[in-house]
Structure formats: C-alpha cells, structure tokens
Amino acid sequence: MTLPAPSGPDRLTQADRRARTxxxxxxxxxxxxxxxxxxxxxxxxxxxxAGYSRGALYHLFADKEELALAVVHWLEQTWxxxxxxxxxxxxxxxxxxxxxxxxSAIHSRREIARVLMTLRAEFDGRDHPIGEAVKQTVDRVAKDCARLIAAGRKTGAIPPGPPPAALALAYLGAIEGVVIYLAGHxxxxxxxxxxxxxxxxxLIAT
Known part of the structure; x- marks a missing residue:
C-alpha cells in the first residue's frame, strides 16, 4: 500500500492524515x-x-472485531x-x-503475512465473522488456483489427477507448510x- 504524499510544503490534508493513521x-x-x-x-x-491513542483507534474502528475484519481485507488486497x-x-x-x-514464500517473510494462518487456526470450526472472512479469502485464492490448474490440464502441462478444486487446496497447503516451518530461512x-x-x-522439475 502506498501512503499519500504530503500535500503542499510538508503539509497533509485531513484525508491524508486519516489514511496514514x-x-x-x-x-x-x-x-x-x-x-x-x-x-x-x-x-x-x-x-x-502504532503511535496513536486508543481514542484515535476508536475514531476509525468501532471495536476489535471491526478492526480485525479490516486487517483481513487489507491483507487479502496486499497479497x-x-x-x-x-x-x-x-x-x-x-x-x-x-x-x-x-x-508467497517471500511475502510470508513479513510477520504480518502470517495473520491469516493464525486466524484460520483460531476460528476453525467456529461460526464467527472473522473466521468467515478468512474462509472467503482462502476460497478466493483457491478458486483462482483451481482455474489455472484446469487450464494447465487442458494444455497437458499439468497431468490428470484429483479435481482442480481439491488440488488447489493441496497446493496452497503445501506452500503454507513450507513458509511456516522455514520462516527466516x-x-x-x-x-x-x-x-x-x-x-x-x-510436475517434473526442469
């Protein structure tokens, strides 16, 4: 995310300050x-x-749930x-x-990139807005990956096998496992x- 540049000689507009906060x-x-x-x-x-008061936080977010949901959507867009x-x-x-x-391995070197993994584990099996938001994010990525797997199979580049949707989840799980255990390596x-x-x-390595 790119922060707004100063408006005028080292001055920020109210919108700029709000965005930075x-x-x-x-x-x-x-x-x-x-x-x-x-x-x-x-x-x-x-x-x-963050360098702000609790009042500044509540000026932008109603409560912890709203703040956490905003983080999930922000991280999805960042990824x-x-x-x-x-x-x-x-x-x-x-x-x-x-x-x-x-x-994904490079992106996950940043501490903030591990949030979705943490929240998914915390809310697994629970009916909660945050867990649902995380699930929707994962489902979006899995759907995009499944589409590519199906396209690769049409050209013969990816061999036949489990359904694209199942293979996409396995693909994401394998990557996630690597980046969790090899953090910092x-x-x-x-x-x-x-x-x-x-x-x-x-795939046969080249």
Whole structure:
C-alpha cells in the first residue's frame, strides 16, 4: 500500500492524515494478531505500537472485531497486489502457479503475512465473522488456483489427477507448510516452496 504524499510544503490534508493513521493501525494490529491471536489482542497495545491513542483507534474502528475484519481485507488486497496478481498477469498457467509459490514464500517473510494462518487456526470450526472472512479469502485464492490448474490440464502441462478444486487446496497447503516451518530461512524457503508446488502438481522439475 502506498501512503499519500504530503500535500503542499510538508503539509497533509485531513484525508491524508486519516489514511496514514489507518495504515499504521492496520499494520500494528496485523503484528499483534500474528503474535497473540485475536483472543489475546489488546487494543491499547495496538494503538501504542502504532503511535496513536486508543481514542484515535476508536475514531476509525468501532471495536476489535471491526478492526480485525479490516486487517483481513487489507491483507487479502496486499497479497493480491504483491503476489496474487501473477494469477491473472502471467499467461502460462504452470509458470503462474510456480511464481505464486515463490512469491508467497517471500511475502510470508513479513510477520504480518502470517495473520491469516493464525486466524484460520483460531476460528476453525467456529461460526464467527472473522473466521468467515478468512474462509472467503482462502476460497478466493483457491478458486483462482483451481482455474489455472484446469487450464494447465487442458494444455497437458499439468497431468490428470484429483479435481482442480481439491488440488488447489493441496497446493496452497503445501506452500503454507513450507513458509511456516522455514520462516527466516532465506533463500531456501523460495526454493522449497516451488519444489513443494511442483510435487503437488506432479510436475517434473526442469
């Protein structure tokens, strides 16, 4: 996300200040969710870490749930801006899937990228708006990956096998497992994320 540039000689508009405040709070909340989960998230600590008062936080977000939902949507958009765009921009289905595997490993080196993993585990099996928002995000990514798998099978680049929807979930799970356990192991995380993707997709390494 690009923050607004100063308007005039080092001056920000009210909208600019609001955008910067919102960004700082979202980022601090993402770090807090990654470290502590939703249940243990303390809004006073979030506001303090972002450099704002609790009042500033409540001026933008009604409560913890609304803030966490905003983080989920922000992270989904961030992932698509940085990595998921390859799902539509790369014309070759196989290369798109492998590029997303590599890009996901790099993206997940940032602490905030682990939020969705943390929340999915925390809300698994629970009827809760945050769990539903995370599920919708995962479903969107899985659907995009399944589309590419189906396209790759039409060309013969991806061998026949389980249904594309099931294979897409396995592909995402394999990548997620690599980036969780290899956090901080640069550049091996990228190499092994691609290797995991190739294995699940039954591709012969070149």
């Amino acid at each position: 919102r960004y700082a709070l979202l980022e601090a909340t993402a770090r807090g969710l990654s470290r502590h989960g939703y249940g243990n998230l303390v809004l006073e600590q979030v506001a303090s870490e 698509y801006d940085e990595v998921g765009r390859l799902l539509v921009e790369e014309p070759d289905p196989v290369e798109a899937l492998l590029a997303v595997a590599r890009g 640069d550049p091996h995380d990228v190499v092994l994320a691609e290797r995991a993707a190739r294995g699940v997709l039954d």
